[in-house]
Amino acid sequence: EPEVTQTPSHQVTQMGQEVILRCVPISNHLYFYWYRQILGQKVEFLVSFYNNEISEKSEIFDDQFSVERPDGSNFTLKIRSTKLEDSAMYFCASRPRQGGTEAFFGQGTRLTVV
C-alpha cells in the first residue's frame, strides 16, 4: 500500500542551526502539507503546497520556515535557525485532490532542539 515516508525519524540539532526535514509523498498525490505536534499539544497546520507553490500557511510558518519540492518526488521543510520551541513532531501529509478526501500522514520526524 502506498505510504508517505519521512526522514529522518529523529533529528537532534543545536539552537540556531538549520534543519531540513524530508518527505516523499504518495506518488500520484497533488496536495502536500506539513503539520507539527508539540508534546502534549494539538496537531497544528503549518503549510500547504500545490502546483509548486505555497497555497496556504499558518501564523506559525514565519520567515524561518520554507518548503520546497526540488525534484518532483521529495517535499522538504527547512527551518533556517532553529529555536528551542521548534522542538516537536513534524508530520508530512499528502492528498490526491483537494475536496472530499482524507490526508495521508507520514510517521513523523521528531525534532529536538538543544
Added chain:
Amino acid sequence: DQQVKQNSPSLSVQEGRISILNCDYTNSMFDYFLWYKKYPAEGPTFLISISSIKDKNEDGRFTVFLNKSAKHLSLHIVPSQPGDSAVYFCAASQETSGSRLTFGEGTQLTVNP
C-alpha cells in the same frame, strides 16, 4: 485556536462494548470532518470521514454521526477491541478553501480485555 474541541482527554471501555468519542466545532464553514487514530511514535492514520451534506457514515465497526445544528460529531466503535486502544483525533476542514485540517486535542481510548 479552539475551533475543534474534544472535551474528553480519555475514555475507558470494556472489550465488546460501544466506544463513543465526541467532538465539537465552532466554525460553521467547516464542511468535511475526519477521524484519525494515532499510536505513539506514529503518524495519524485515517479512520473515517463525513461530508457536511450527510449526517451519518458507516464503515465496518466505525460510524460517524454529524449534527450540524449542534456543531457536533461523534465516532462510534462497535464492538470495541483492545487493538482500538489509541489516541483518536477529530479534524475538520473547509474543502473549498485550501482544505487544511484543524485538529481537536485528541481522546485517549483504552479498551480493556
